[in-house]
Amino acid sequence: GAASGIGLGMTEALAHRGMRVVMADVEQEPLAREAERLQKLNFDVSPCVTDVSEGAAIESLLAHATGTYGNVHVLCNNAGVSGGGGAEGIWSQTQEDWDWVMGVNFYGVVNGIRAFVPHMLAHGEESHIVNTSSILGLTTGGGSIYGVTKHAVARLTEGLYHDLSARSANIGVTLLCPGLIATNIITSARNRPAGLESGANPDDPDQAERIRQMDKYFKAQGMAPREVGELVAEAIAARQFYLLTHPENMQGVERRFDDLLHLRNPAPPVPMVPGN
Numbered sequence: 001g002a003a004s005g006i007g008l009g010m011t012e013a014l015a016h017r018g019m020r021v022v023m024a025d026v027e028q029e030p031l032a033r034e035a036e037r038l039q040k041l042n043f044d045v046s047p048c049v050t051d052v053s054e055g056a057a058i059e060s061l062l063a064h065a066t067g068t069y070g071n072v073h074v075l076c077n078n079a080g081v082s083g084g085g086g087a088e089g090i091w092s093q094t095q096e097d098w099d100w101v102m103g104v105n106f107y108g109v110v111n112g113i114r115a116f117v118p119h120m121l122a123h124g125e126e127s128h129i130v131n132t133s134s135i136l137g138l139t140t141g142g143g144s145i146y147g148v149t150k151h152a153v154a155r156l157t158e159g160l161y162h163d164l165s166a167r168s169a170n171i172g173v174t175l176l177c178p179g180l181i182a183t184n185i186i187t188s189a190r191n192r193p194a195g196l197e198s199g200a201n202p203d204d205p206d207q208a209e210r211i212r213q214m215d216k217y218f219k220a221q222g223m224a225p226r227e228v229g230e231l232v233a234e235a236i237a238a239r240q241f242y243l244l245t246h247p248e249n250m251q252g253v254e255r256r257f258d259d260l261l262h263l264r265n266p267a268p269p270v271p272m273v274p275g276n
Contacts, residue, residue, distance in 0.1 A: 001079035002047075003030040005183030006132065006176075009225030010076050013233040015043040019074065022065045024050040026079070026191055051193075052079045052108030058115045071123045074236060077112040078132040078176075080105050081188035083145045090143025098145055100196040105149035106156075113160060120171050128172040128236045131157040135179045135244065139252035140259075141269035161241060172239040176232060179246035180272045182222030186215040221274035248273040 001007030002023035011021050015038060025031040028049050035047035048064045051057045065072050083093070083101040109131050120127040137150030157175040164171050189211075228245055235243045244250065252270035259266055 001025055001132075003027050003034050005185065005225050006178060006181060006228050007076065007078045007225075008034055009227070009229030010078065010130070010232050011038070011045065011229070012226055013229030014074065015045060017233060020044040020069045021046070022061070022068065022072075023047045024052070024061050024079075026051050052077075052111060053103035055111045055114070058108075058111040062115045062119060066119070071125060072116060072119060073125060073127045074130070075112055075116045075120075075128075076130045076132070076232070077109040078130070079108050080132060080185060081146075081191065082185045090145070093145055096196045100192055101145040101149055103196075105146065106152045109153050109156060113156075117160075117164075117171070121167075121169060124170060126170050126172075128174065128239070129160065130174045130176055130232055130236065131160070132176045132178065133157065135177050135246065135249045135252065135272060138177055138256070139249075139269060140256045140266045172236065173241060174232065174235045174243050175241055176228075176235075177242070177244045178223075178228060179244070179249050180218060180222045180274055181228060181245065182219050182224060184215075186211055186218055246273050 002011050002021075003025035004027075007023075007025065011023055011034075015021050021044070023031060023035050023045050025047075026049065031047045031049060035045050038045045046064070046068045048061055050061045062072070081101055081104045083097060113129070116129070120129075131153055133153040134146075134150040136144075136147045137152075137154040141147060154175060154177070157173060161173040161175075164173065223245055231243060231245060234240075249270070249272060255267050255270060258264075
């Protein structure tokens with residue numbers, strides 16, 4: 001997801017710190033444009049068109065990275081999509097919805113871990129992995145495939161941390177849980193692949209209007225992606241595991257776990273705090 005949003009913010013923050021960055025994204029034209037812009041600013045970046053849902057594509061990304069720059073020391077598993085439809089309930093989301101969103105949001109992270117961790121373990125140099133979940137991966141709320149995938153990424157990343165710690169591996173891990181960020185994720189259906197096009201109510205004008213309004217709100221109220229990138233760079237340096245972009249959203253996390261501790265039925269979700 002390096003061509004826009006949080007991925008681009010992380011690219012800029014890390015490049016400004018002198019890192020050589022391979023930028024991976026499924027959108028070829030925006031990726032080429034942003035890579036060229038950064039190269040003109042004398043940052044050492046290399047674009048690589050990648051579909052993270054395909055394991056072979058991630059293996060090719062690793063080969064591109066090592067062939068271009070040598071050993072990889074930081075991996076950011078960040079690509080994400082919001083998912084389609086489902087306004088009537090999680091039962092209304094189609095198999096194509098599930099396959100698309102799980103493929104990018106969850107299996108994209110799995111594929112990154114499976115390809116890059118053995119490489120990092122083999123070279124043994126200090127390394128770090130950042131997996132992007134969401135504040136919705138720590139809280140409760142209405143049914144959505146997006147929320148399911150982000151909870152899965154949180155648990156996967158905690159497991160990765162413990163597995164690496166048990167081996168005293170020289171690899172840090174950060175679980176990034178963004179709140180409201182000014183990104184293009186609401187319109188991610190633009191990247192939905194052929195064969196997975198059948199979303200829930202694809203021609204529903206009300207759904208299209210909801211997407212337009214949500215995108216407008218995210219762009220107006222969300223935290224700047226570059227600010228997220230700076231937080232990530234600082235977390236990598238500090239070997240910080242949990243990273244919430246909006247600490248105010250911890251109220252929703254506390255409410256969920258308090259319900260669990262007291263065996264209460266889930267309370268209504270706490271709205272996300274605007275980011276600017």
